[in-house]
Amino acid sequence: MYEVGSDTLFFPPRDIDPALLEAGRLLFARECRFVAGAATEAALPTEALPEVAFLGRSNVGKSSLINGLTGRRMLARTSNTPGRTRQINFFAFDGRLMLVDLPGYGYAAASKSAIAAWTRLVQHYLRCRTSLCRVCLLIDSRHGIKEPDRPVMALCDAAGLSFQIVLTKIDAVSSGARGDVAQAVAAELARHPAAHPEIHLTSAEQRLGLAALRATLAAVAQPALAEAAKAG
Numbered sequence: 001m002y003e004v005g006s007d008t009l010f011f012p013p014r015d016i017d018p019a020l021l022e023a024g025r026l027l028f029a030r031e032c033r034f035v036a037g038a039a040t041e042a043a044l045p046t047e048a049l050p051e052v053a054f055l056g057r058s059n060v061g062k063s064s065l066i067n068g069l070t071g072r073r074m075l076a077r078t079s080n081t082p083g084r085t086r087q088i089n090f091f092a093f094d095g096r097l098m099l100v101d102l103p104g105y106g107y108a109a110a111s112k113s114a115i116a117a118w119t120r121l122v123q124h125y126l127r128c129r130t131s132l133c134r135v136c137l138l139i140d141s142r143h144g145i146k147e148p149d150r151p152v153m154a155l156c157d158a159a160g161l162s163f164q165i166v167l168t169k170i171d172a173v174s175s176g177a178r179g180d181v182a183q184a185v186a187a188e189l190a191r192h193p194a195a196h197p198e199i200h201l202t203s204a205e206q207r208l209g210l211a212a213l214r215a216t217l218a219a220v221a222q223p224a225l226a227e228a229a230k231a232g
Contacts (some may be wrong), residue, residue: 003093004224006177008199008201009209010198010199011182011183011185011186011196011198011199012186013028016105016215019171019188020215021211021214022076023218023219024050024213024215024218025211025214026215027118027217028069028070028071028093028214028217029071030094032091032092032093034043034091034208035090035092036090037089038087038088038090039086039118039121040204044088047129047130047131049095049096049098049221050097050098050131050133050220051084051090051097051133052097052099052100052133052135052217052220053100053101053102053132053135053136054066054100055135055136055138055152055218056104056105056106056139056140056149056168057103057104057140057148057175058104058105058106059104060139060140060168061138061140061168061169062101062104063101064098064205065138065168066101066205067216070121071080072099074209075091079197080188082108086103086114087118088100088101088103088122088125092226093221094221095220096221097217097221098223099126100132102125103121105122105148106146106148107165110140110231115207122231126156126159126179127155132161133162133220134164134165134196135161135162135163136164136200136213137149137152137156137163138166138167138171139166140167140168141169141170141173141177141178141181141201141207142169142172144184144185144208145188146194153192153194153195154192154201156194157193157194157195161194163192163194164196164199165185165189165199165200166199166201166213167182167200167201167202168203169204170201170202170203170208170209171206172210182199182201200212200213221224
């Protein structure tokens with residue numbers, strides 16, 4: 001079952017091809033394999049699949065969104081303690097796409113030295129990972145873009161790394177406020193050459209926008225073997 005009024009889950013609003021929705025559903029319904037948890041540069045796994053990384057401020061709802069997106073309650077660990085994710089976690093879907101869960105930035109219940117270490121690791125990953133196709137930059141819809149988000153956007157610009165804003169927790173704001181924050185975010189994105197122009201609106205709590213986001217990620221994935229065989 002797909003979401004009703006899917007055009008309201010994008011900014012600018014648009015409808016989405018049902019075939020893409022189905023492709024996204026199938027991708028995330030199939031095998032998911034934990035590949036690695038990297039706390040150092042040396043522990044990063046071999047680059048083998050297109051990678052999409054999820055990144056955002058601590059407590060932005062990243063783990064809840066990843067769990068909802070993948071339909072697996074404990075794939076990403078959720079906690080009321082900001083900064084719970086302290087390594088880069090890699091998950092392979094259907095042998096076609098690598099979903100990468102990055103540590104949050106901003107406030108975290110950890111030592112300054114630990115925060116500095118994983119910040120360096122994330123920056124190295126974003127700058128140097130050739131298989132990284134897209135960064136999903138999560139922004140809390142209640143607050144919009146904040147100062148800690150801007151260095152990440154600037155890093156993506158400098159690295160020529162495509163990033164796409166995903167607004168989280170839209171169930172916590174009115175429909176009018178959603179539009180206002182989306183417009184404000186879009187205006188700021190216009191100044192960033194690496195920014196994808198389309199914004200996703202999501203709620204892990206109410207499962208809004210998840211099918212649309214799956215469809216977007218399926219478009220980045222390697223073709224399924226059957227599709228590749230037909231193309232050949």
